[in-house]
Amino acid sequence: MAVYDGYEAVIGLEVHAQLQTASKIFCACRVEYGEPPNVLTCPTCLGLPGALPVLNKKAVDYALRLIMAVGGAVNKRSVFARKNYFYPDLPKGYQISQYERPLGQGGAVEFDLPGGGRGRCGINRVHLEEDAGKSLHPDGGEKYTRIDLNRCGAALVEIVTEPEIASPEEAYGYLQSLKLILQYLRICSGDMEKGHLRCDANVSVRPAGQTAFGTRTEVKNMNSFKAVQRALRFEIQRQIRLLRSGGKVSQATLLWDEKQEVAVEMRGKEESEDYRYFPEPDLVSLNVTDDWINHIRDRLPELPDARTRRLVRQYQIRDYDASVLCADCGLADYFEQVMKTYDDAQVAANWIQTEVLALIGETGVRIGDFCVRPAMLAELLGMVSSGEISGRIGKTVLAEMHRTGRTASAIIKDKGLALISDPARLSQVIDDVLRTHTDSVAAYRGGKLELFGFFVGQVMKATRGQADPVVVNDLLKQKLET
Ligand SMILES: [Zn+2]
Structure with missing residues (x-):
């Protein structure tokens, strides 16, 4: 446990992950990012009177995948509940969520510890709910706040940990690991910038060795994993200072201000009774059969740790290289595609980790959108291996392929770059x-x-x-x- 001058921190995280379903959780509206405001709406997600929700089965499939991947137990009967609160971007005045009987309970996520080794954090619950819309506050001195309801009703899973995280660095490790699992399960992009992954943190401190928890605060509005880390550091220090000087921590919700690097109190923290939860009368309980569970379990995709081990075994590459490749599902896919038409795995792994990552880092494209497709890299590497061009020329050719989208052989022929052996x-x-x-x-x-x-x-x-x-x-x- 990380100790801060005689105090220790207790952190629990609540992550909202937007599920990559084609349509929203209770209506047929499409879920897209970047559409004009309010075009992806219908009476149900606008909360118009009389409109009724119908549960999207895919959202349940995805949530089940996650519950099984973290080793949680599926509640065969779970119940949707209304969480009542007023917010401008939530037109119904309540959010449909799950309260007393969530879809999943228990399980754990393993992650890399900052000093090496592996940590583990228990999962308290995984439940399904609908997203709210977005309030847009334009900077230009406009008098109004604009509301975009495209996101309203998108399917979310909320993943709540046990209070078992002891430091901001561990929180970072947990989030990295969870994001990777979501990506490998192909249920969430994990993109925090687009709001597809959001994290709130509950933080308290207590004298080292004490078993009773201190009073906790909730920190919201962190837009990156690094921001989560910074916000937690700030809040832990703030609470310790307060206790040291004889003060008391009061339960509150704080908003992280990334520019100022401070957490500002937004409101006294709500308790669950403030939300007046009650079972959603427009939906029957969700019953998941054994067949359904088995169907999902049999089709669970390979998870990051298993894939790392497999790459080492199957391609005889170094552990470290396998873990770098597997730290991005798309990168590991790319590598395996290259290996379909090229045979030196270690060379391919080296090129991908250095040259390819440098090129996509420069332009900020995702590996999935990288214009040098795996077969094209395989062709280039083949030409280097056979001695047709030198490794150094190969690197220039790759940069040119990235710039123009052309194949290695076309560029080498055009520019007369082949190796001179005469x-x-x-x-x-x-x-x-x-x-x-x-x-x-x-x-x-x-x-x-x-x-x-x-x-x-x-x-x-x-x-x-x-x-x-x-x-x-x-x-x-x-x-x-x-
Ligand atoms: Zn709709």
Whole structure:
């Protein structure tokens, strides 16, 4: 447990993940990001009187996948409940959620600990609910807040942990791991910037060793995992300072202000009774049969840890490389696609981790949208392996492929980049180099053998890196030693 000057922190996280269903949870409206405001709406998600919700089965399938992936238990009968609160972007005045009987309970998520090793955090519950819309507060001095209800009614799962996280760094590790699981299950993009993944944190501190919990606060409005980490650090320190100076922590909801790096009190924290939960009268209870559970269990996708182990086994690559590749489901997919038409796994893994990641990092595209498709990289790597081009030229060709979307062979042919192995042609180049550096040649012959590399460099420069290094070495030795 991380100890802060005699105090320890107790953190619980509530993550809302938007499920990638084609339609919303209780109506047939499409779920899309970036559409004009309020076009993806209907009487049900607008909360018009008389409109009735119909549960989207896919949303249940997805939530079941998650519950099973974390080893939780499925409640065969769960109940939707109304959570009553007024918010401008929630036109019904209540949110349909699950309260007393959530769909899933228990299970755990494992994650990497900051100092090495693995941590584990228990899951308290996983339940389904609908999303609210969005309030837009334009900066331009506008008098109004605009409401966009496109997101209203999108399917969410809420994943609530046990209060078992001891530090902001552990919270970060947990979130990374959970996001990866959601991505591997192909149920949520995990994109925090688009709001597809949102995290609220409950934080309290207590004297180290005390078993009773301190008073907790809830921190909201963190837009990245790093922001969660910073907000938790801030709040833990604030509570410790308060207790030290003889004050008391009061239960409250705080909003994290990323620019100022402070958490500001928004309101006294609601208790569950403030929401006046009651069973949703327009929906029957959700009954999940054994067949349904088995159907989902039999089709559970491979999870990140299992995939990492498999890549090491199947392709004989290093553990570290496998874990880098598997830290992004798309990257691991990319690697496996390359390996369909290329055979040196370690070379492919190296290129993907260095060259490919650098290129997509520069432009901010996702690996899935990277214009150099796996088969194209496989072709390029094949040409490097066979000695048709040098590794160095290969890197320039890859950059050109990324810029133009063309294939390696087209670029190499067009630009005449193939490796020069013809001894007659290289012999001429070498003669020119030796003629222009007579002093160095004399020095080399006088015993300064380390100048050999210099000559190789000059030949490479003269051939724009296209000279076959093996032939160059042989010829240079011959010519310098005669
Ligand atoms: Zn709708």
